[in-house]
Amino acid sequence: MKKQITGALTALIMLFTQGLFVPAAHAAMVTTDSMLASEQRAATERKVMRLMNHEAAAKVLAKNGVTPEDVEKRLGRLSDRELNQLAQKADQMPAGGSVVGVILAVILILVLLDLLGATDVFPVIDPIG
Amino acid sequence: MIADPSGGRPVAALLFLLVLTACQTVPPPERADARPRHHLDVPFIAQEAYQCGPAALGMLLQWNGLPGDKAALVDEVWLPERQGALGIELMAAGRARGLLAYPINTPTDLIQEVQAGHPVLVLQNLALPQWPLWHYAVVIGYRDGGDRIVLHSGTDRAVESRWNRFLRTWARGRYWGFVLLPPGDLPDSVEPEPLLQALAPMQGDTLPHWEAAVARFPENGRLYFGYANALWQDRQTDAALRAYRATVERAPELAPAWNNLAYALHETGQPRQARDAVCRARQLAPEDPNVADSVAEITDGKGCGSH
Numbered sequence: 010m011k012k013q014i015t016g017a018l019t020a021l022i023m024l025f026t027q028g029l030f031v032p033a034a035h036a037a038m039v040t041t042d043s044m045l046a047s048e049q050r051a052a053t054e055r056k057v058m059r060l061m062n063h064e065a066a067a068k069v070l071a072k073n074g075v076t077p078e079d080v081e082k083r084l085g086r087l088s089d090r091e092l093n094q095l096a097q098k099a100d101q102m103p104a105g106g107s108v109v110g111v112i113l114a115v116i117l118i119l120v121l122l123d124l125l126g127a128t129d130v131f132p133v134i135d136p137i138g
Numbered sequence: 139m140i141a142d143p144s145g146g147r148p149v150a151a152l153l154f155l156l157v158l159t160a161c162q163t164v165p166p167p168e169r170a171d172a173r174p175r176h177h178l179d180v181p182f183i184a185q186e187a188y189q190c191g192p193a194a195l196g197m198l199l200q201w202n203g204l205p206g207d208k209a210a211l212v213d214e215v216w217l218p219e220r221q222g223a224l225g226i227e228l229m230a231a232g233r234a235r236g237l238l239a240y241p242i243n244t245p246t247d248l249i250q251e252v253q254a255g256h257p258v259l260v261l262q263n264l265a266l267p268q269w270p271l272w273h274y275a276v277v278i279g280y281r282d283g284g285d286r287i288v289l290h291s292g293t294d295r296a297v298e299s300r301w302n303r304f305l306r307t308w309a310r311g312r313y314w315g316f317v318l319l320p321p322g323d324l325p326d327s328v329e330p331e332p333l334l335q336a337l338a339p340m341q342g343d344t345l346p347h348w349e350a351a352v353a354r355f356p357e358n359g360r361l362y363f364g365y366a367n368a369l370w371q372d373r374q375t376d377a378a379l380r381a382y383r384a385t386v387e388r389a390p391e392l393a394p395a396w397n398n399l400a401y402a403l404h405e406t407g408q409p410r411q412a413r414d415a416v417c418r419a420r421q422l423a424p425e426d427p428n429v430a431d432s433v434a435e436i437t438d439g440k441g442c443g444s445h
Contacts, residue, residue: 038401039394039428041338041364 046089053096054084057118060099065108066115075124083122095121166284166301167246173253177279177288180257182295183208190292191223192216194259194274195231197290198318201257204235222272225261225314232318233340238347240325240336242315245305247327252279254326256317263310272311321346330358337364344368359389366398378402386415393423400436409436417442 185193196206229239265271275291366381382399400416
C-alpha cells in the first residue's frame with residue numbers, strides 16, 4: 010500500500026515538474042544586460058574549446074573516445090554559473106601554457122563534464138607522458 | 139577593513155607586479171604636472187571599527203547629494219562575518235541609487251578623474267600580500283604635481299600620502315577603484331565598452347545615463363543599443379524605433395539590435411519591415427534560440443524562407 014502511494018506521488022510530481030519544464034517560447038526583446046551575458050558566455054565557451062583544439066588536448070580526447078563536439082554539447086548544457094566555475098578551474102591549472110598544463114586542464118574539464126571518470130585519470134596521464 | 143574586490147586575477151601575476159613595484163620608484167602620471175595641485179570638496183565620514191567600506195561609500199553618496207548615513211550603509215554592505223565589505227557590493231549600492239559606478243584601474247585614470255572633479259573610491263592593501271589588511275579610502279586630491287596624494291581615509295580627513303607609498307598599497311589592491319557619478323555626468327577617462335558594461339546592469343530610470351553615453355560616443359552602435367532599449371523601456375516607442383534604426387546603421391552585425399528593431403517595427407504597424415529585420419537577425423545568429431522564436435512570432439510562424 011505504502012509503495013503504491015509513493016509510486017502515485019512520484020508520478021504526480023513528475024507530471025508537475027514536466028509541466029514546468031516544457032520549453033516556453035522565449036521570443037522577446039533582448040535586454041542590454043542579457044546581450045552582454047550571452048556574449049560573455051560565448052567567449053568563455055570559445056576559450057574552453059580553443060583549449061580542446063590544442064595538439065596535446067586532441068590526444069587526450071582521442072584516447073578516451075571523446076570528440077570536441079561531445080565537449081561542445083556538454084558545455085551547452087551547463088548554466089552560466091557552472092560554465093564560469095569550470096573555466097575558472099581550468100585557468101587555475103599550473104603552467105597554463107605548457108603541454109602538461111594543457112593536458113591537466115583538459116582532463117579536469119572532461120572529468121567535470123562527466124565525460125571521463127575521475128578514476129580513469131591516471132592511466133590517461135601515463136601513456137602520454 | 140577586510141574587503142574582497144571583484145574578480146580574481148592570477149596570484150602569480152599579482153606577486154610579479156608587487157615585486158616590480160616594490161623596488162621601483164614610479165613617478166606620478168605626467169598629466170598631474172599640468173595642474174600641480176587639486177583638491178576636491180568631498181564630505182568626510184570617519185569610520186568606526188572596521189567599517190571603512192560603508193564610510194567610503196557614504197562619502198561618495200553625500201558628494202552626490204544623496205543621504206549617506208553610515209549606520210544604514212553598514213546594514214546594507216557590511217558583512218559581520220568577514221568584518222568587511224565587498225567591493226562589488228559597494229558598486230552595486232551606488233548603482234541601486236541610480237548612480238553610474240565606473241571602474242578606475244590605472245594611476246593615469248585616477249589623476250584624470252581627480253582633475254575632472256570626481257572623487258575616486260580605492261581599495262588598498264596596507265599590509266603584506268600574505269597578510270592583507272584591506273582598506274577602502276577616497277582619493278580627493280593631490281599636490282606637488284602628484285608627488286603627494288590626498289585621501290579621506292579611516293578616521294583621517296584629507297590625509298596626505300606620498301605617491302609611491304600610495305601606489306604600492308593600491309597595486310596590492312589590484313588597482314581596484316571606482317567613481318560614482320550622477321546621471322548625465324561621465325568619467326573623463328570613459329571608454330565605450332566599460333561604460334556599456336557599467337550601465338547595462340542598472341535598473342529603473344536609466345535614460346539620462348544612456349543619453350549621456352550616446353552623446354559622448356555618437357558612433358558606437360552597442361551604446362546606441364542600450365539607449366534604444368532604455369527608450370523602449372520608458373515606452374517612448376517612436377524614439378526607440380529611431381534609436382534601433384540608428385543602432386543597426388552603426389552596428390549592422392549586431393543580431394540583438396535587429397531582433398529588437400523587428401519588435402519595434404511590429405509594434406508600430408510595419409509588419410513587412412519587421413519581418414525583414416527579424417530575418418536579418420536570423421541570418422546573423424542562425425543558432426540563437428531567442429531569435430528563432432522571434433522569427434516565429436513576428437512572421438506568424440511562416441518563417442523567413444528564401445525570399
